[in-house]
Amino acid sequence: MVRLFGFGAGLIFVLALLIGAVIPREASVEDPVKKLHLYPREANLAHDGPFGLGVFGTFDRAQLQRGYQVHKEVCSACHGLERIAFRNLGDLGFTDAEVKALARASEVPTINPQTGEPAMRPALPSDYIPPPFPNETVARLANNNALPPDLSLIVKARPDGQNYLYSLLTGYDKPVPAGHDVPVGLTYNPYFQSVNIAMMKPLNDGQITYADGTEATVEQMSLDVTAFLRWASEPELEIRRQTGVATMIFLFILSILSFLTYRKVWANLK
Amino acid sequence: MSFPWANQYQPKSPLMQWVDSRLPLPRLVYNSVGAGYPVPRNINYLYNFGVLAGIALMIQIITGIVLAMHYSAHITTAFDSVEHIMRNVNSGWLIRYMHMNGASFFFIVIYIHIFRGLYYGSYKAPREMVWMLGVLILLLMMATAFMGYVLPWGQMSFWGAQVITSLFSAIPLVGESIRIWLVGGFAPDNATITRFFSLHYVLPFVILGVVILKIWALHIPGSTNPTGVDVQGPQDTLPFHPYFTAKDFFSLTIYLMLFSAFVFFMPNALGHPDNYIPANPLSTPAHIVPEWYLLPFYAILRAFTIDFLWIPAKLWGVIAMFASILLLFFLPWLDTSRVKSATYRPLYKKFYWVLFVNMFLLGYVGAMPAEEPYVRIGQIATAYYFAHFLIIMPLLSFIEKPLPLPNSIAESVFAKAGKKPVTVGAVPSAAQPAPAE
Numbered sequence: 001m002v003r004l005f006g007f008g009a010g011l012i013f014v015l016a017l018l019i020g021a022v023i024p025r026e027a028s029v030e031d032p033v034k035k036l037h038l039y040p041r042e043a044n045l046a047h048d049g050p051f052g053l054g055v056f057g058t059f060d061r062a063q064l065q066r067g068y069q070v071h072k073e074v075c076s077a078c079h080g081l082e083r084i085a086f087r088n089l090g091d092l093g094f095t096d097a098e099v100k101a102l103a104r105a106s107e108v109p110t111i112n113p114q115t116g117e118p119a120m121r122p123a124l125p126s127d128y129i130p131p132p133f134p135n136e137t138v139a140r141l142a143n144n145n146a147l148p149p150d151l152s153l154i155v156k157a158r159p160d161g162q163n164y165l166y167s168l169l170t171g172y173d174k175p176v177p178a179g180h181d182v183p184v185g186l187t188y189n190p191y192f193q194s195v196n197i198a199m200m201k202p203l204n205d206g207q208i209t210y211a212d213g214t215e216a217t218v219e220q221m222s223l224d225v226t227a228f229l230r231w232a233s234e235p236e237l238e239i240r241r242q243t244g245v246a247t248m249i250f251l252f253i254l255s256i257l258s259f260l261t262y263r264k265v266w267a268n269l270k
Numbered sequence: 271m272s273f274p275w276a277n278q279y280q281p282k283s284p285l286m287q288w289v290d291s292r293l294p295l296p297r298l299v300y301n302s303v304g305a306g307y308p309v310p311r312n313i314n315y316l317y318n319f320g321v322l323a324g325i326a327l328m329i330q331i332i333t334g335i336v337l338a339m340h341y342s343a344h345i346t347t348a349f350d351s352v353e354h355i356m357r358n359v360n361s362g363w364l365i366r367y368m369h370m371n372g373a374s375f376f377f378i379v380i381y382i383h384i385f386r387g388l389y390y391g392s393y394k395a396p397r398e399m400v401w402m403l404g405v406l407i408l409l410l411m412m413a414t415a416f417m418g419y420v421l422p423w424g425q426m427s428f429w430g431a432q433v434i435t436s437l438f439s440a441i442p443l444v445g446e447s448i449r450i451w452l453v454g455g456f457a458p459d460n461a462t463i464t465r466f467f468s469l470h471y472v473l474p475f476v477i478l479g480v481v482i483l484k485i486w487a488l489h490i491p492g493s494t495n496p497t498g499v500d501v502q503g504p505q506d507t508l509p510f511h512p513y514f515t516a517k518d519f520f521s522l523t524i525y526l527m528l529f530s531a532f533v534f535f536m537p538n539a540l541g542h543p544d545n546y547i548p549a550n551p552l553s554t555p556a557h558i559v560p561e562w563y564l565l566p567f568y569a570i571l572r573a574f575t576i577d578f579l580w581i582p583a584k585l586w587g588v589i590a591m592f593a594s595i596l597l598l599f600f601l602p603w604l605d606t607s608r609v610k611s612a613t614y615r616p617l618y619k620k621f622y623w624v625l626f627v628n629m630f631l632l633g634y635v636g637a638m639p640a641e642e643p644y645v646r647i648g649q650i651a652t653a654y655y656f657a658h659f660l661i662i663m664p665l666l667s668f669i670e671k672p673l674p675l676p677n678s679i680a681e682s683v684f685a686k687a688g689k690k691p692v693t694v695g696a697v698p699s700a701a702q703p704a705p706a707e
Binding site for chain 2: 002003006007009010011012013014015016017018019020021023025027028054055083088149152153156157158159161193233235236240241243244245247248251252254255258259261262265266269
């Protein structure tokens with residue numbers, strides 16, 4: 001009975017599928033954008049180590065600090081970094097005094113203790129980095145109706161995020177292919193999903209002056225800010241890898257010991 | 271125990287004697303995973319995945335309980351609370367990455383476990399109940415994993431919930447009402463996240479309960495083995511402890527190494543980047559895909575393109591997706607071949623490997639956008655899936671001429687080793703108590 005019913009049900013399913021498969025259907029129109037879209041280029045960063053494996057890789061602190069400078073002087077005009085508190089910047093190698101000074105340079109909303117009116121005060125290390133716009137509407141008004149995404153998780157929130165960011169930032173100034181119209185207000189960038197991006201070219205050679213004297217080329221700034229945003233997305237990266245190496249060594253030794261135990265237990269059978 | 275030569279529990283320490291005579295819990299443990307459980311001596315490494323699945327479940331329950339201490343089930347705070355776990359909670363990243371990758375690894379283990387069962391005929395009499403409880407666990411796991419994926423309230427969480435719950439609206443007449451009842455509104459919202467959290471917390475304990483029933487059912491006939499020949503006497507078995515505890519512990523260390531490689535070095539490799547974007551009901555992702563372990567069933571869902579027999583294509587997809595798992599319940603009666611192990615079933619073995627490859631094909635199609643050539647590949651692969659279980663397997667039992675089986679487990683083991691059988695830890699004649707080693 002089960003087999004008979006199953007046979008019938010199976011036959012109906014197979015028929016429905018195979019008829020569906022042989023019925024001709026409209027040829028799919030190929031999206032012309034797909035041909036223009038490019039996969040990200042490899043960004044070679046210190047923390048990925050040799051071959052990009054990154055098992056032992058640690059961040060280059062000087063690079064993170066330069067990246068933070070790029071973010072602060074360029075990106076933060078439009079992009080928030082709302083999940084990073086000033087205290088977290090200590091991870092970049094800043095001293096406590098420097099973190100306090102960095103925090104004090106920003107203002108955060110508070111309440112005037114005397115009047116109860118809304119007011120502003122200098123930020124403390126425990127405060128989160130204040131957003132550039134108070135809300136989405138203001139952000140869209142200021143950006144030609146585009147919404148600049150928060151960058152706290154950007155590396156994890158895009159496929160191949162680190163290479164993508166680096167490629168995107170260095171992917172401007174490419175000649176627009178013949179036959180492709182870039183809508184008004186957008187810029188051509190083949191690394192962006194739709195190849196027309198609302199963000200104008202953000203970085204130009206010599207745009208900022210690095211505190212450590214590194215030459216601020218577009219390439220350099222892109223790498224630095226990408227490294228910084230990798231840290232912002234995965235601040236646990238170094239401790240995670242270190243714990244991982246220790247765990248693997250422990251498990252490796254344990255596996256050898258447990259294998260020898262297994263062989264010993266079974267030895268009297270063979 | 272149903273095996274007359276199984277060791278009887280004889281507590282040595284006075285404390286254990288005292289406990290065992292009042293509450294026979296030590297006896298229960300001894301008989302289920304101790305020296306009192308005789309196991310076919312020839313089972314291979316594929317038989318370790320049952321124990322690994324139990325451990326994977328415990329990892330999920332323990333990490334999950336810790337995560338729930340820090341998680342906030344509300345649409346305005348869920349995403350932030352997950353990031354709080356990742357950034358501020360001590361070792362929170364470790365707990366969450368273990369839970370995230372633990373789900374994937376649980377499914378890897380379960381899928382290997384299922385395919386082992388399909389190869390060695392573990393679903394056949396007298397183990398039908400073990401198999402059916404296993405299918406029930408698979409269903410519960412899928413529901414639990416799906417609801418867990420919704421909890422971080424990222425883009426894929428929201429849109430995954432939207433797509434999966436909308437399946438129910440394909441049911442004629444009452445479908446839309448059922449969908450609204452399940453979601454708690456017209457679209458996934460706060461009512462959805464709170465009920466999913468509640469169910470996601472409780473279902474693992476339901477799974478644990480079914481696991482206990484399953485182990486209970488397993489201990490009546492005992493495990494199958496690669497020859498598929500029934501255990502005939504003490505020369506065919508070894509006590510679970512220490513022989514298989516030692517073997518399981520070794521395989522556990524290998525499992526944990528693979529698990530750690532993902533948790534520590536590529537924690538997001540199995541996830542989707544869009545789930546690090548907070549849920550936005552106004553912005554649909556370009557491709558909505560479930561987690562990898564549900565992709566084959568997602569491919570089956572999307573494989574139907576025509577309205578067939580006056581039933582709309584969408585409803586066909588939903589019926590087929592549920593049927594694809596529910597049919598496994600009937601497997602013991604669909605396959606009537608007396609020979610259990612595929613090793614001795616030359617024809618079934620070939621189809622088995624076609625099914626194996628077919629599942630990867632379905633998974634691949636499930637991950638791809640719904641366009642040619644993927645739709646057609648998916649349709650043919652889905653057709654094979656149903657044909658395999660509902661048409662080919664019942665027919666094979668009639669057509670196939672199985673290879674000669676070995677006379678006994680012991681014979682097959684010692685024929686390989688070229689030695690004489692050695693009986694361990696048992697008195698061959700009767701149910702007499704025997705020392706553990």
